[in-house]
Amino acid sequence: MDDTEEVLRVTGLAKHYPVRSGPLRRRTGRVHAVDGVDLALRAGRTLGLVGESGCGKTTTGRMAVRLLEPTAGKIVVAGRDVTRARGADLRALRRDLQLVFQDPYASLSPRMTVHDIIAEPLRVQGRYDDGGAKRVAELLDMVRLAPAHARRYAHEFSGGQRQRIGIARALALDPKVLVLDEPVSALDVSIQAQVVNTLRELQRDLGVAYLFISHDLSVVRHVSHEIAVMYLGKVVERGTREDIFRRAAHPYTQALLSAVPRPEPGGAGRRDRITLTGDVPSPVDPPSGCRFRTRCWKARDVCAAEEPPLVVREGSGHPVACHFPGPAEPRTGTTTTKETL
Template sequence: MTSRDSRQPLIALEKVDVHFSVKRGRRGGRAPLVAVDDVSLDVVEGEVLGIVGESGSGKSTLGRTMIGLQSPTAGRVRVGGVELDRRSRKGAEARRFGLQMVFQDPLGSLNPRLTVGRSLAEPLRNARMPRDRVRARTRDLLDDVGLPSNYADRYPHELSGGQQQRVAIARALATDPRAIVFDEAVSALDVSTQAQVVNLLIELREAKKLTYVFISHDIAIVNHISTRIAVMYLGRVVEIGEAAQLNRDGLHPYTVALRSAVPEVDPRLEAERRRILLDGPLPSPVDRPSGCRFHTRCPVAQLGRCSVDDPALLETAPGRWVACHFPGSLRPASGRP
C-alpha cells in the first residue's frame, strides 16, 4: 500500500478497478470504459491527500469509490479496516463510516426548495438530534464557515457561488465526519474566492482534526492545501509523494509538465519559466495506448520500451512512488531553486 507511514490507514484501496460500459458510435455496440485501473492507495488519518490530474484522468471516480458512492468493478476499499459493502444502497456506506463529499457545483448539490437552515438541519434530524439542539447546531455550522446566522433563512439561489460552497461545506461538517472528499470544490469559483475557501478548509482541518481528500486539476491549489499528493493519468496513479517533494522535484514527466504550467510569483523566475506543452489530447479511456499510457504525449519516451512495457508503480524512496521507466529524466527549465 502506498501510504506514508505504518499506521493503519483510515481509507485503504487495494487494486481497485472501476469500469463502465459505454456505447461506441451508432452501430459499434458497447465497450468498457476503464475509469480507474489497478489503484492501490492509502489515506492516513489526519492528512490531506491531494489527487491531481487532467479531466478524464479518473480522479473524481476514485473519490466517489473511496466513500462508497461508486462500487468498484474489482479490488477492495476498506475504511478503518472494514471493507465497504458493494451491495449497500448508494450513500449508505458513507453514512455508516462517517464519510462526506463536497462537490464541484454547490448549487446543484443543494435542494433549491429548502432554506439554508433546513438543508443543514436535514442530516442532523436524520441522526435523531433533538429539535432544540438542531437550531443551535445550525447556527454553529454557519459560524464555522464564516456565514452570519441569518443566512439560515435564505435560499441557495440568493447566495453567491462562494457562499453556496460554504453552505455545502457546513452540511458536510454537520455530522462530525471522519473524512471529507472535496471533488473540484473550488474550481467553479473566481480566484479570490478560491483562496478564501481553501484557507477556510485549512483552518477547519486544524481546528477539528479532519482528514481530507482534495481532488483538483489545478496542481498549484493541490500543493497549497495537501500534505501528500497522488498524480493520476488515464485511470492510473503515476506518482505519489509529499507535497513539498513533488513541488520541488517531480519524477514523472507528467508531474513535471503539470507543475510547469503554474506561474511563478517572482517576476524574474516567471521570465525564466519554460512551459512544457504536451502534444495531443488525453487518450480515450475506451482505447488506451499500449505500454506506458503516457508515452504518446511524453517528451522523453523511448518507443522501443515505453510503447511496449507498462511501468509498475514502484517506491524509489521512503514514501515516494513513481510509475516511469525513466524517472527524473525530464527537468523543468526555470529559475526555481
C-alpha cells in the same frame, strides 16, 4: 513515519463502463475510467488528487464515498471494509465519509432553507431531535456564516457562501473524511483563498482528513500534505508536497508543473515550459505498456512492452510509474520554451 490513524484506504480501485453499439446494443468494448488506483489517507491530513480533465479524479472520489459502485477494488474506512456495504452498514459509512461538490449552487436544494439543508443529514441519521437546531447554528459559525442565514435560501447567497453551506452540511455528522471535488474551481480567486483558509482551519480544529480533487496545482500545493498525480485512469506519481513540487520524477508531472505560473519577477521567474503534443488517448483503447508513452519524450520500446509499476525507484525517493524517471529533458514529442513571468 506518520503514526496518525489511517481513515481511508482504497486498493486496486477500478471503474469500467461498457461501450455498446449496433441495433442490439451489444457490448463492443469498455471505457477504462479508473484502472487500479491505490490511495491512503490519514486523520488530519490532506491528499491532493490532480490531473487533466477526464483522467478519473472525480470518478475515484465518488467511488470512495460509494456514490458510484466500483468495478473492482477494495475500500476500507477506519479499518472497516465497506466495498460492498448495504443498508445499515452503508448508512454508517455516510457518517464517516462525506462529499463536497464542485458546483455549490447545483448541490443545494432551491426549495429548502439553509437550516433544512444543513439539518437534512442529521434527520436522515436520526440525530436531529437531540439538539439539531443548536448543531446547525454551530456549523454555520464554523464556516463563518451568521445564524440569521439559516432562514434564507440558496439563491440569496454568493458562490463562496453557497460553498460554505455545502461544507457545513458535509460536516454535520462529524465525518472522518471529506472528499472535496474541485471545491473552489467555480469561485473567484479572492473567494477561493477565503474558502481554502476556512478548510484549513476546520482541519486543524476537527482533525478531519481531506481527499482534495483539483486540476489547479497552485491550490493543491497550498492545502495538501501529500499528492497523487493521475493520468488516464492510473496514478503515475505519489509523494509528499515537497516530493512532487521539488523532485517530480514522472514526465507527465513535470509537464503539469511547468505550466503553473510562478510569481517571481525577472530572472527568478524563468523556467522551461513543457508543452505536450498529441491528444490524450481514448480510455476505450488505452495504449499498451505505459499509458503516457504516446506523448512522452522519454519513451522507448520497453515503454510499449511493459507497464511500469508504481514503486519507489532509484533517484526518485518516492513512488513513480515510469521506466525512466528523473529530471525533465524534453526531446521528441514536446515543445520547450523559455518563459519569463
